[in-house]
Amino acid sequence: MSLGTTIPDSKVPQGPMADKWDNHKFDIKLVNPANKKKFKILVVGSGLAGASAAATLGELGYNVEVFTFHDSPRRAHSIAAQGGINAAKNYRNDGDSVHRLFYDTVKGGDYRSREANVHRLAQVSVDIIDQMAAQGVPFAREYGGLLDNRSFGGAQVSRTFYARGQTGQQLLLGAYQQMMRQVHEGKVTLHTRMEMLDLVMKDGEAHGIVCRNVTTGEISSHSGHAVVLATGGYGNVFYLSTNAMASNVTAAWRAHRKGAYFANPCYTQIHPTCIPASDEFQSKLTLMSESLRNDGRIWVPRNPDDTRAAADVPESERYYYLEEKYPSFGNLVPRDVASRNAKTVVDQGLGVGPLKNGVYLDFADAIGADGKDTIEERYGNLFQMYDRITGEDPYSRPMRIYPATHYTMGGLWVDYNLMTSIPGVYAAGEANFSDHGANRLGASALMQGLADGYFVLPYTIGDYLAPKLGEDPLSLDDPAFIQAEADVQSQVHRFMSIKGTRSPEYFHRELGKLVWEHIGMARDQNGLEKAISEIRSLRDEFWSDLRVLGDADTLNSSIEKAGRVADFFELGELMARDALDREESCGGHFRVESQTEEGEALRDDENFAHVSAWEWHGADTAQTKHAEELTFDEVKLTQRSYK
Amino acid sequence: MSRILNLTLSIWRQPGPNSPGQFVTYPANGIPDDASFLEMLDIVNEGLIEAGEIPIEFPHDCREGICGTCGVMINGRAHGQEKGTATCQLHMRKFNDGDTIVIEPWRATAFPIVRDLVVDRSPLDKIVEAGGYVSAPTGTAPDANETPIPKEVADSAMDAAACIGCGACVAACPNSAGQLFTSAKLWHLNSLPQGQAERFRRTEAMVETMEDFFGSCTNHGECSEACPKEIEQDFIAYMNRDYMKSKVYNRKLAGQN
Numbered sequence A: 001m002s003l004g005t006t007i008p009d010s011k012v013p014q015g016p017m018a019d020k021w022d023n024h025k026f027d028i029k030l031v032n033p034a035n036k037k038k039f040k041i042l043v044v045g046s047g048l049a050g051a052s053a054a055a056t057l058g059e060l061g062y063n064v065e066v067f068t069f070h071d072s073p074r075r076a077h078s079i080a081a082q083g084g085i086n087a088a089k090n091y092r093n094d095g096d097s098v099h100r101l102f103y104d105t106v107k108g109g110d111y112r113s114r115e116a117n118v119h120r121l122a123q124v125s126v127d128i129i130d131q132m133a134a135q136g137v138p139f140a141r142e143y144g145g146l147l148d149n150r151s152f153g154g155a156q157v158s159r160t161f162y163a164r165g166q167t168g169q170q171l172l173l174g175a176y177q178q179m180m181r182q183v184h185e186g187k188v189t190l191h192t193r194m195e196m197l198d199l200v201m202k203d204g205e206a207h208g209i210v211c212r213n214v215t216t217g218e219i220s221s222h223s224g225h226a227v228v229l230a231t232g233g234y235g236n237v238f239y240l241s242t243n244a245m246a247s248n249v250t251a252a253w254r255a256h257r258k259g260a261y262f263a264n265p266c267y268t269q270i271h272p273t274c275i276p277a278s279d280e281f282q283s284k285l286t287l288m289s290e291s292l293r294n295d296g297r298i299w300v301p302r303n304p305d306d307t308r309a310a311a312d313v314p315e316s317e318r319y320y321y322l323e324e325k326y327p328s329f330g331n332l333v334p335r336d337v338a339s340r341n342a343k344t345v346v347d348q349g350l351g352v353g354p355l356k357n358g359v360y361l362d363f364a365d366a367i368g369a370d371g372k373d374t375i376e377e378r379y380g381n382l383f384q385m386y387d388r389i390t391g392e393d394p395y396s397r398p399m400r401i402y403p404a405t406h407y408t409m410g411g412l413w414v415d416y417n418l419m420t421s422i423p424g425v426y427a428a429g430e431a432n433f434s435d436h437g438a439n440r441l442g443a444s445a446l447m448q449g450l451a452d453g454y455f456v457l458p459y460t461i462g463d464y465l466a467p468k469l470g471e472d473p474l475s476l477d478d479p480a481f482i483q484a485e486a487d488v489q490s491q492v493h494r495f496m497s498i499k500g501t502r503s504p505e506y507f508h509r510e511l512g513k514l515v516w517e518h519i520g521m522a523r524d525q526n527g528l529e530k531a532i533s534e535i536r537s538l539r540d541e542f543w544s545d546l547r548v549l550g551d552a553d554t555l556n557s558s559i560e561k562a563g564r565v566a567d568f569f570e571l572g573e574l575m576a577r578d579a580l581d582r583e584e585s586c587g588g589h590f591r592v593e594s595q596t597e598e599g600e601a602l603r604d605d606e607n608f609a610h611v612s613a614w615e616w617h618g619a620d621t622a623q624t625k626h627a628e629e630l631t632f633d634e635v636k637l638t639q640r641s642y643k
Numbered sequence B: 001m002s003r004i005l006n007l008t009l010s011i012w013r014q015p016g017p018n019s020p021g022q023f024v025t026y027p028a029n030g031i032p033d034d035a036s037f038l039e040m041l042d043i044v045n046e047g048l049i050e051a052g053e054i055p056i057e058f059p060h061d062c063r064e065g066i067c068g069t070c071g072v073m074i075n076g077r078a079h080g081q082e083k084g085t086a087t088c089q090l091h092m093r094k095f096n097d098g099d100t101i102v103i104e105p106w107r108a109t110a111f112p113i114v115r116d117l118v119v120d121r122s123p124l125d126k127i128v129e130a131g132g133y134v135s136a137p138t139g140t141a142p143d144a145n146e147t148p149i150p151k152e153v154a155d156s157a158m159d160a161a162a163c164i165g166c167g168a169c170v171a172a173c174p175n176s177a178g179q180l181f182t183s184a185k186l187w188h189l190n191s192l193p194q195g196q197a198e199r200f201r202r203t204e205a206m207v208e209t210m211e212d213f214f215g216s217c218t219n220h221g222e223c224s225e226a227c228p229k230e231i232e233q234d235f236i237a238y239m240n241r242d243y244m245k246s247k248v249y250n251r252k253l254a255g256q257n
């Protein structure tokens, strides 16, 4: 690895933590209301981050164009979030505050996030709930009519707002509807079925994007003053994940190839409560909301050869490993801790189910204490989902769960303004690396996506645009656009002309196995080096043996898939490099070489309290790393302990 | 223990919006019954690609019944015969060895076929665009707890808001009507305090946009039967009531200007 320069300026404002954001909003340049319509902003992605940004930018008066490859903005993967959204409202009077949410998030992220960003996130969290309630989001309520809350994923206060088990759906519909209002008003132009495949650069700044219409194959250029990438996370590099099938890294990756630094790619989150895989044909894994851990008890039989049905295993022969190891947090330890412990027991041969690849999540005690009706009221739809997928009834026998890839903390590097290292390109939501450090707390992704889109980006983007008043967007006849279109065209052509024997799906699945095996829940030097060389040879095979049939001028999902898999190959390699370089364990990144005597992640703050931001130099040259040093003024660095 | 199924599929293939389509028969052998319906199609597609044949395009994304992308007619029923189940949530254990399964796209004038089993459902977005929102620009909202909403009201709004916009209601309806989709969105917003100010404008605009694209409702009830979220038909009655009122109310407002 060659080391680039350290990143000198992340634009974090001066002053006391609690005042930074307010001071910054006052200090940055503004675009006068009458001038906003002179700026065109291209927003790629219509999930929570993209839809909320587009709606708000439209309301402010900017000229906005939104692109999504989905057939409707409402299909974005945000729709699938189940559990809830955090906010420091302290409606429960249980001692929550902006400072506590900030503190919990920095600590939960294992001290690898930028304090100032996290503090801002906690500050604006309260406005999000107000905004969404005003949009008509049917949040869960109590009989008195006030909003209900629950405690979620390791938090010791009840700060999670929810709408049944469909919080993401309801929030996304709220943001989508708000955006559709701007479409109606003519402030936002919506382009569905359009996949962004390149970023157009000139003189070191971004000027637009090139898209392919996935139903007609038509390639088109779009010019604007700024580009916002709100294109989601890259969990599907693992092939099997809880993400929707179409989630991918392409937009972020193509920006990376044009110069945007990619930060902390090895920080991926493995969610502890998913339904275990059943066979080779498995196409995705289904998450069972983490809220289940509030009432379910996790255990495995102590005897690896136990073949009895769960109910027949006596208490004394059950190993409630989380409750035993972590008496104060028990089943509610953070995700990374819960996942790693599940792996440990399964690796010890204690796993349950036909493939011995799961652990029990048992509701018998909760049903005994609170009654079946209460449990059904809380989790009915999740239980039904489980039954449907596995054919097993979780009211009468415990669920089987196992960790699966769920979220990616890494992403495009952004400064405090959410601008990437390319002037004029912003990244929001899961696509950026910003707020979760090495591990994300439950119910904080929805919060971050909406914080970025509603309350951060609409202000900070003005700082970049204001000096550009009077500049026209770059002409579509400019050689920069012509070249980018030709590059996109030639990649499509290349996929079609390899005429090999294997489908894009095959390569994706094989790549996923490598990434899961070597860059999954536990990583070591040997495995990571192996990953790099094996990913490379599989990539070579991809480029010589790929089979894409059909035509390029109609809907052809093999073409879409091939482009996404090509990018996953390059990303997978960078993940391995990043994991290899980070010789410490932190959050979701567990290096076997760096653990405490108790087997917990052991950080190395002296050498690794930094963000690793990687710069692209071509497909066959290793990226260089730029380090952004992290300083902790408010939160004291400690070894996390959930004992 | 899982079974292995050998099936015959009869699938609608259509190369593009303007080309003629036809049913094509494919064997689907060795399908484990733990597979989902869409995983069964994945297996068939991998086989087709191996044999050098163009794979079948079918709509899907989340594969957990929430994004509303999937949806095909299975043996003549939208999303198949299981109640409250989207196509992606259907598992092969519900089928028997030797079954023949007929798979077609949604059929509705408002939903032209894009290719094979994929249709264009953008008219649903047009209905929302016409008024399916509360006008509350970012930054203007009062504290969320300033407007208490009785639990029953919030729950009932949520029942309607659970719609995933898949279009099965339209596909199942003999008239290709869009009433269930439209009324669910209307009830969600019209029943909440936040939605009152625009209630009648919203209703009029959404209903009339709906009528531009979709057929009329003659109370068959097939829509609710097919709905993967079991959205109730009652919402249609509420919509009709609000629409009647809107004709009076909106005019009265206009007269005051």
Ligand SMILES: Cc1cc2nc3c(=O)[nH]c(=O)nc-3n(C[C@H](O)[C@H](O)[C@H](O)COP(=O)(O)OP(=O)(O)OC[C@H]3O[C@@H](n4cnc5c(N)ncnc54)[C@H](O)[C@@H]3O)c2cc1C
Pocket (backbone or CB within 6 Å): A044, A045, A046, A047, A048, A049, A050, A067, A068, A069, A070, A073, A075, A076, A077, A078, A079, A080, A081, A082, A083, A084, A085, A167, A168, A194, A195, A196, A197, A230, A231, A232, A233, A242, A243, A244, A247, A248, A250, A251, A287, A406, A407, A428, A429, A430, A431, A442, A443, A444, A445, A446, A447, A449
């Ligand atoms: C099953 C599941 C449950 C979850 N539950 C929770 C929860 O309870 N609480 C919580 O806080 N978080 C949860 N999360 C995480 C959270 O849902 C996501 O992190 C978040 O919704 C991401 O939002 P986003 O707007 O960044 O991206 P997405 O919602 O993924 O949107 C991406 C958008 O970008 C578009 N796009 C992508 N690439 C391109 C391209 N090249 N060209 C054009 N368009 C493109 C897509 O069409 C889409 O519109 C969950 C995640 C999963 C997988």
Ligand code: FES
Pocket (backbone or CB within 6 Å): B059, B060, B061, B062, B063, B064, B065, B066, B067, B068, B069, B070, B071, B086, B087, B088, B089, B164
């Ligand atoms: S694929 Fe999302 S609802 Fe079926």
